[in-house]
Amino acid sequence: MPRLIDLSMPVHPAMQRYPGTVEPSIKLVETTFESARRIGTDKMGFPELFAHSVCTFSEHCGTHIDARSHGGQDDSWSERIPIEKCYGPGLRLDLRHKRPGQPIAVDDLKAAIQKENCRVRGGEIVLLWTGAAGYNGEPRYLTDHPGMVGESAEWLIDQGVQVMGIDAPGFDLPIKEMLERRDPWPCHRLFKKREYWHIENLANLGAIPRAHGYTVSVLPLRWVGATGTHIRAVAILEG
Numbered sequence: 593m594p595r596l597i598d599l600s601m602p603v604h605p606a607m608q609r610y611p612g613t614v615e616p617s618i619k620l621v622e623t624t625f626e627s628a629r630r631i632g633t634d635k636m637g638f639p640e641l642f643a644h645s646v647c648t649f650s651e652h653c654g655t656h657i658d659a660r661s662h663g664g665q666d667d668s669w670s671e672r673i674p675i676e677k678c679y680g681p682g683l684r685l686d687l688r689h690k691r692p693g694q695p696i697a698v699d700d701l702k703a704a705i706q707k708e709n710c711r712v713r714g715g716e717i718v719l720l721w722t723g724a725a726g727y728n729g730e731p732r733y734l735t736d737h738p739g740m741v742g743e744s745a746e747w748l749i750d751q752g753v754q755v756m757g758i759d760a761p762g763f764d765l766p767i768k769e770m771l772e773r774r775d776p777w778p779c780h781r782l783f784k785k786r787e788y789w790h791i792e793n794l795a796n797l798g799a800i801p802r803a804h805g806y807t808v809s810v811l812p813l814r815w816v817g818a819t820g821t822h823i824r825a826v827a828i829l830e831g
Contacts, residue, residue, distance in 0.1 A: 599719075599808075599825035601728060601795045603654040608733045610761050610792075613650035620645045651820040655793045657755075657812050658763075662819035663783030670818040673789055675811055677755050682808035682827055683708075683716040684800055688723040690738035693769040696720065698747045708803040714752020717808040725759035725795040739765035740790075742778030749788050755810065757791025757825070791825065800827050 601607070605616050622630070624640035633641055651670070652658070657678070660668035685704035687696055705712060712718075724737035737760035745763075748756055757763075763779045770776050779790060791810055800806065807828040812821040 595829040597796065597799050597827040597829070599794050599796050599800075599827055600655040600823070601725070601793045603649060603822070607653065608728055608731065608761065609650070609653045611734070611767065613653050614648070616647070616649035616653055618645055618647050651815070651818045651822065652792070654822055655791065655795065655825050656820050656822050657757075657789055657791045657810060658780070658783070658820045659818065660783040660787075660789070663777070663780035665783045668783075669816065670812060670821040671814055671816045673812045673821070677789065678717075678810045678812060678823075680755075680808065681716050682719060682800070682804065682806050683710070683712065684719040684721050684797055684803045686721050686803070687738065688721060690722060692736035692738065693766055694738045695741045695765060695769075696738055696744050697741070698744050701744055701747060710804050712748075712751040712753060716753055716804075717810060718748060718753050718756040719794060719797055719800075719808070720756065720758040721797040722758060722760055723798075724761075725793075725797065728759075728761075728793070728795060734761050735766050735768065737761070737766060739763065739769070740779050741765070741775070742782055745779045745782055745788070745790070746786065749786050754788045755791070756788070757794045757810065759794040759797050761793060763790045763792055791823065794825055801829070806830075 624643045627641040628634040628639050659670040722738050727733050740763055764777050809826045810823045815821045
């Protein structure tokens, strides 16, 4: 049987979330007893039926994949994220040596690939392991992480990688460092000219026992007209 490793961040009202996104709300609106009374089965000897909740949250909280419309490619909403790109060989790159606020440069990616004694053949789902998910329940999670820059994302795309993700709240650098560089959200702006998708808020990357030789599933929900969608990110190991 395959072994599944959950790479997803739990969604709950107290979670850390990117500035500007709404606080998640998960509210029970009808109990099992209330539904039985509403329908009348309580009078038939069935005092409980079903419960249900209403959930309100940003498409960009928790582990999610950005649609290209999130960065300005207005005709490419979440329903157009190709599912065939969201299931494939995984490649985890260890970038835990990068300090908060530091850019992940092309040379960093090349060194991480060389360290794993592998090559990028194209079609991989690249997982950028910064270690920030280790404190994703703390406020510093939103500010203390390295991030990608445009040329680094483009280099991966040029190698044939179209889906890539990071265990940090944003794929780019933290807001302060981006503004200091006068280069705001370059990887999001890249959606306008390159066909790729990135994932934010991955978790548990350290539980994957090796850098490659496994499958990753990051299938998007079929939300129509959204700029991103939650995913249940999973690493699948055979044997």
